[in-house]
Amino acid sequence: xxxxxxxxxxxxxxxxxxxxxxxxxxxxxxxxxxxxxxxxxxxxxxxxxxxxxxxxxxxxxxxxxxxxxxxxxxxxxxxxxxxxxxxxxxxxxxxxxxxxxxxxxxxxxxxxxxxxxxxxxxxxxxxxxxxxxxxxxxxxxxxxxxxxxxxxxxxxxxxxxxxxxxxxxxxxxxxxxxxxxxxxxxxxxxxxxxxxxxxxxxxxxxxxxxxxxxxxxxxxxxxxxxxxxxxxxxxxxxxxxxxxxxxxxxxxxxxxxxxxxxxxxxxxxxxxxxxxxxxxxxxxxxxxxxxxxxxxxxxxxxxxxxxxxxxxxxxxxxxxxxxxxxxxxxxxxxxxxxxxxxxxxxxxxxxxxxxxxxxxxxxxxxxxxxxxxxxxxxxxxxxxxxxxxxxxxxxxxxxxxxxxxxxxxxxxxxxxxxxxxxxxxxxxxxxxxxxxxxxxxxxxxxxxxxxxxxxxxxxxxxxxxxxxxxxxxxxxxxxxxxxxxxxxxxxxxxxxxxxxxxx
Numbered sequence: 001x002x003x004x005x006x007x008x009x010x011x012x013x014x015x016x017x018x019x020x021x022x023x024x025x026x027x028x029x030x031x032x033x034x035x036x037x038x039x040x041x042x043x044x045x046x047x048x049x050x051x052x053x054x055x056x057x058x059x060x061x062x063x064x065x066x067x068x069x070x071x072x073x074x075x076x077x078x079x080x081x082x083x084x085x086x087x088x089x090x091x092x093x094x095x096x097x098x099x100x101x102x103x104x105x106x107x108x109x110x111x112x113x114x115x116x117x118x119x120x121x122x123x124x125x126x127x128x129x130x131x132x133x134x135x136x137x138x139x140x141x142x143x144x145x146x147x148x149x150x151x152x153x154x155x156x157x158x159x160x161x162x163x164x165x166x167x168x169x170x171x172x173x174x175x176x177x178x179x180x181x182x183x184x185x186x187x188x189x190x191x192x193x194x195x196x197x198x199x200x201x202x203x204x205x206x207x208x209x210x211x212x213x214x215x216x217x218x219x220x221x222x223x224x225x226x227x228x229x230x231x232x233x234x235x236x237x238x239x240x241x242x243x244x245x246x247x248x249x250x251x252x253x254x255x256x257x258x259x260x261x262x263x264x265x266x267x268x269x270x271x272x273x274x275x276x277x278x279x280x281x282x283x284x285x286x287x288x289x290x291x292x293x294x295x296x297x298x299x300x301x302x303x304x305x306x307x308x309x310x311x312x313x314x315x316x317x318x319x320x321x322x323x324x325x326x327x328x329x330x331x332x333x334x335x336x337x338x339x340x341x342x343x344x345x346x347x348x349x350x351x352x353x354x355x356x357x358x359x360x361x362x363x364x365x366x367x368x369x370x371x372x373x374x375x376x377x378x379x380x381x382x383x384x385x386x387x388x389x390x391x392x393x394x395x396x397x398x399x400x401x402x403x404x405x406x407x408x409x410x411x412x413x414x415x416x417x418x419x420x421x422x423x424x425x426x427x428x429x430x431x432x433x434x435x436x437x438x439x440x441x442x443x444x445x446x447x448x449x450x451x452x453x454x455x456x457x458x459x460x461x462x463x464x465x466x467x468x469x470x471x472x473x474x475x476x477x478x479x480x481x482x483x484x485x486x487x488x489x490x491x492x493x494x495x496x497x498x499x500x501x502x503x
Contacts, residue, residue, distance in 0.1 A: 140219025187217025268466025
């Protein structure tokens with residue numbers, strides 16, 4: 001009893017200190033949000049204080065609509081009247097569109113839903129929502145889960161292994177393994193599977209049971225049918241633009257060895273400048289002024305942010321379609337190739353009918369990929385940023401090196417693929433043409449290493465202008481060549497054994 005008394009007293013002090021007084025004198029908090037805060041300050045003080053530190057807690061949508069165009073952070077030109085004059089709090093997000101969310105439930109007199117979707121955020125951020133829907137990231141769940149070839153690779157990585165008479169076999173991974181592995185970043189499919197009553201400190205309350213939750217993957221399939229999670233980059237409940245602009249956020253998924261963006265960036269000259277100087281940079285300013293707010297690119301500078309020069313001339317428009325400035329998809333599947341036309345890549349088929357954007361012989365599935373003209377436009381868009389710190393000669397040579405790296409790395413992977421196809425043809429391994437998996441035998445795994453890890457490292461080191469050792473010894477050209485030699489030696493051994501059996 002005494003313990004409960006002190007718990008209640010401490011909670012009351014939190015409420016009086018952090019909730020009863022507004023963040024600023026002119027902030028208006030809705031009655032519904034105030035009720036949320038009064039209760040959750042006891043149970044989730046970290047979340048409440050995180051929200052109080054956010055821009056949402058200080059700015060009403062009505063006021064945000066009056067901000068000068070370049071400085072505006074809210075892209076919608078209007079919002080519902082009921083939302084205009086109150087800050088964006090708990091109720092403003094968790095009670096939006098209740099009929100659209102299958103996890104909506106009655107909670108202390110309000111119909112709320114647990115999972116906030118991009119459609120909810122899109123009430124105020126409609127442009128970002130529209131752009132993100134066109135992004136490959138938004139389709140990351142389906143692009144993995146609905147591609148039979150990727151499912152096969154996933155099974156041979158995540159699946160439960162059993163030793164049978166002839167070899168090791170893999171069964172599909174269970175949902176818990178999948179959700180903390182590939183689908184941590186790709187996103188899970190959420191589903192309400194039932195309801196449960198919990199005995200809480202404020203009495204019995206009913207809550208939905210959500211399969212696939214928690215998850216903040218970029219392609220999460222939400223309970224209103226929408227795709228994606230804004231919180232993947234703008235972590236709740238602060239939703240900080242500073243956090244989204246710093247490379248550590250991208251690092252959560254882009255750290256390698258298959259997508260080594262962060263480790264290459266950290267070892268590059270740009271990353272070195274960021275590490276040494278970022279404490280003096282302004283990560284919250286909109287628009288973001290090159291040379292004033294920052295002095296070297298982060299992931300957001302090159303791929304997302306509204307960037308201007310000191311004269312407020314726009315260098316790059318803000319976009320949440322992450323490939324807007326990318327001509328090449330350097331993540332080899334199997335080879336580096338032009339970016340896909342559509343974000344749903346599960347539709348892509350190569351000439352053999354496989355769900356790949358490239359053929360085994362290195363050709364592109366052109367019908368599904370952007371044109372050379374669109375590649376050129378995207379290159380120019382990216383170069384606009386580069387030219388504000390580097391001269392034309394520097395930028396031209398950099399892109400010439402990248403083009404060369406794509407050609408040479410693709411050629412090296414072609415050599416590895418040739419060895420694998422020889423093994424399939426001669427019956428030393430079973431590939432797709434023999435109704436087998438291309439990922440579950442030794443030479444096939446070494447082939448996967450060649451393009452999934454080493455060729456990717458070579459390309460990322462080139463594309464991100466640094467981290468040179470990642471292009472050579474640290475998962476670069478040296479292990480790539482070693483992998484091909486391993487494949488050659490394995491194949492030679494199989495051929496010797498086969499010939500001995502014929503004597």
